[in-house]
Structure formats: structure tokens, C-alpha cells
Amino acid sequence: MAPPDMPAEFAVRDCALIALSTGRRAYGLRELREQLQEVEVNSIYHHFWGGLIQARFEEREFNNDFAAWVRHTLHDAPLAERLAVLDPTDFPDLEELRMELLDLMDQRLDESEALHWMRADRPFEFIRSQIVTFDTRHRITSPQALAVLMPHLSTGSIFYHFIDARRRAPGQVDDFRAWLEPFGEEAAGMRQALAEVEPYFASLGEIRQRLAEAARQALGGTAA
């Protein structure tokens, strides 16, 4: 066990995500809203974050599946844009995020009569996911070691510690920054650099590359 004044070791975990059908689908905005109100909260998580680790074309135009479906299938640009700017980490939990999504849909239904009856040619399929996490047995004891290991982490580890952590950890901070906190000034630069890495739009491989580069730069480009 680490002495009380020393930060604990960082235990690197990995994960695999698997998608499940919820059996819910929607062909129009009103139906989407109704299903969203009822669907298990895990499905909302999947539609915001699951795209990073599931088969999806790499150029993510929108950061969540609701916005993409509204834009490409329902062809309603105003609502798609409003949904696309939602940052799930701005909300204390996924239920609050659900309320915001419902509000935005209600607002748009008030604005456009056509959206009450417009029917999409392809339904929105509500999917949920199951996540299996496991210990890689890699342990990190210093910010320098983290910078060295970062480019070699699996995309599953990146998802678990950088994306999924925001749902688990208080303050919705990723695991890397949370672990670096007790290092104080020594790791302040790295914390700041990691905070600036955008979790949306890029693939996990690209996120890993950016995290590795941010960590390396924060240490003065010395991590090999």
C-alpha cells in the first residue's frame, strides 16, 4: 500500500462494449420523443458515447446519434444543430441529459407543425450497451510513466479511462486527470494538457494519439 502522502498506483483497465437491441424504434420526432422518455438511461449513454467504440464510419459529423438521425433522416437542420451542441459532461447525470433532450424536441415540435407528422424512411433504433471491464495488470506510479505508456494503451483502455470515466467519476473528470490531481504542481501542466483533448469527433485511436502528444509535450517533450 502506498504511503498516505503518495498518490496510489494507477491501475490500467481495459474494456469491451457490446450493443444490445432495446426493441424500441421511432419513425418520427414525436415518436422519438416518446420513446426517449421511456427508454432505459443506458441507451442514452450508448447514443452519445457508444459510437466511439462500436462500428461506425470514422468521420463523425455529430457527437450523438440523435442529432445525426434528425439531420440525415428527418432532415431537420435546426433541431440537429441544437442537439449536436449538447455536451453530456455539462449535466450532472444522464437523467438530466434526457430532460434536456426532451425539452429541445418539445421546443422544436412547438415551432414546426410539419414535424408532428413527418415520417422518416429509416427508423431511429434505440440501442443499449453492456460494458465488460478487466484489469490489464499494468500499473503506473508517476506522470512520466503515464506519458510513456499512453501511446501504447489499447483503444478499450482509452475509452474506459478517458470517456467512460466521465460517467463514473465525481465531477465527470477522466481517470487520468483524477489520478494526477494529488501530484499537485508537478502534474498541473499535464492535467491541463489532457483537459484540452476533445473527446468528441475523433476516433479512439486519434484520441489516444492526442493524449499521448499532450502528455509528452507537458513533460517538455521528454517522454519516449
Added chain:
Amino acid sequence: MSELLTAYARVAGEDVIDHLVQLAAHYRDLKVVHVNSTRVGGGVAEILNKLVPLSRELGLDVDWLVIQGDPAFYQCTKGIHNALQGNAVNLTPRQVEAFEETAARNAESLRPQLEAADLVFIHDPQPAALLAQCPGRRGRWVWRCHVDASRPYRPVWRFLRRYVAGYDASVFSLAAFAQALPHPEYLIPPSIDPLSDKNVDLETDEIAAVHRQFDLDPERPLVTQVSRFDRFKDPVGVIQAYRLAKGFVPGLQLVLAGGSAEDDPEGEVILAETRTAAGEDPDVHILALPPDAHRTINALQRASDLVMQKSLREGFGLTVTEALWKGRPVIGGDTGGIRLQVVDHHTGFLVSTPEGAALRMRYLLNNPPLRAAMGEKGRSFVRDNFLLTRQLREYLTLGLGLLRGQGDRIDLEG
């Protein structure tokens, strides 16, 4: 790391293999069995031929069992297959009897292995009735549906549902294919094996040999569709599209290459219809290839400027994945799993009619740099999402999910 795992790591990435090794470690002392109806021909057999050895290489104890049936059984299962894809096919009492009899007969020899297994994957409808024949089963059973069952012919789906409802879980390739069942329904797209004869890189002289073998002119544009001769693959529609495009691209050549799988009695009929539609056109090459002509198919796809998969219904469309892996843009029917792979203007084009297909053929054949850019994107998309390693990872994850609990989050230690 073994030679096989090193070879996969070279194509898919070392972290992907590390990931599999870590997941596989949790399968120590567990027995996994896959069951389907043929060892040769069709996408399922192709995947199992590679998935099983790769699983074993990772240390898993895996068996692959194949059920045997008579012609009446295969007529029945072909009917079920077509009905799941939406055709109004009614099963005769004799066919229903053959379906149940075949399960009972096969269970006589397979029962000890099936009942002792920890995890059993039953692929497609053919062996689905085995579950009821194994009352002493101790493991979890998963029904893996490879078919586009998004709009099944309901009387036949109700018949099949009686057999699959009792499984512990099912797997569909896409959310749109999932039907209401009283157990968890996982979504796992299938995959291709980058090291198989059908997908491995080829030397240029092997591609040139295929030009000579089938009398294809390497100087003129070539469009190919590789598919079983099946109505849902719309080979006649492809010929119509070719004719429309040829008015603008006079040198155009078309290859329709396929074979009949062992369990596909309709293949010969559709092949004859396709030959009639082609008439005497010397630039239309209809090739009925043996089921093991994997390198020939590989070379034909690589010899092509673009690949068609103008299906009217499609489960996933592994021929699309294969073509994208070879850096060829794909013109695909706007249906099923093709939608997951063909992204308009990025990896190819989705079409709904022969006219639409002809238009996209002309567009792509007249723009070689665009074809090259799309081909590069397609290959990278497949590497990230549709290789065998990804599918195995999801099967391993699913298995752990079923064996360790049903929560949203399963944390494994050790």
C-alpha cells in the same frame, strides 16, 4: 506470440490482439461450441473456418459441429431463410417434419458435447431446434441469426420463434433485424478474415492470370458482383444497370461470379435466369465457381475497377466488406448491412434501382482519383470495424456477459 497471432497483429494491430488475449484469459476451463449446417459455402461457414482456429490459438476450448440433413430439410430451411427475408413462403407439413426430425437425429450424436458445453452458438435457423433436444444442457445457448429478418413473413417467423425463444440470448447483425424475443438481443455485425485466401494480398501475376482465365481485357473497365445466384442479390438488375452504363462506357465489362452453397437448392434456377438475361453479350461473364474458389474471387475483386452488390435484401453483405478491404469502392443496394458499410461519397454509393446503379457506375468509372480515395477510406473503415478480430472480441464479450451476469457493467478481476 504464436505465428498466427503475429500475422493478425500485423494486419489488425498489436493492441487488438492484446485485447483478445486478455478477454480469452477469462475463458479458462470453459467449453465453447459452434453449430451450423455446412462446413463449405456461404458466409457462416467461411467465418467459422477462421473464427474457430483463431479462438483456439487464444487458448479457448472450442468445437465446431455441423448438422446433416436430407433434401427435404434443406428445402425447409431455404424456405425459412427466404421467409425471414420477407418472401411469403409457406412450409409444408413434410418440411416441418423434416426440420424436427433432423434436429432429433443430429442430437443423438451431438447431445453429449452440446449438453456439456458452457457456451453454445447456434448459427441460423437450420440447427435452431437442437435446443429442445438437449434438456440436460448446463451452459448458455445463443441463437446467432445471420439473416436480414427485419420484415419476416410472419407465419414462418412464428414457427421459428417457438424454437428460438427458449435461448438465453440471440445475436442479430443489425438493430433493424432484431425481432421481439424474451431474452437479451445482442447486435454484432459479422466480419471478414484478412488472412484468408479470399482476402489476402495477391501478386499482380495472380490477378493477370484471372484476366486470362476468364478472357477479360485488362485495358478496359471491369465491374464485378460476387454473390450466390439468388433472387435477393438481383443479378438481373445488375445486368440491366450494366447495359445502361455501357451506352456511355462502351468498353465496360461485367463479371457476375457466384456459386451455389450446399444448402441452396434455388441457385441453379436463378443462374439460368441470369444467363438468359445476359444473352449473347461477350462482355458479360457469368461465372459459376466452385465453393473453394476463394483466390479466384479475391483476384476478380482486385481486377475490378469497382464492385457491385445490388442486393434487394441483404443480411450483412460480406462481399461488400471484402471489396472495401481490397480498396474498391462499392455500389450497393440500399438495404440491410450494406447501409452500415457503404457510406455515400465516402466508401461508395447506395442505390435503389438499376438506373441508379448505372449512374453511379458512370460517375465512378470516369473519376479514377475519386475511386482511389474512396478505396483507401473503405479499407481503413474495414480495418477498424469489420475484421474477424473485432467479431471474436464481441463474441467473447457477449459470452462473459452471459456467464457472469446481466448487468450493464461487468467488472472482471484477475
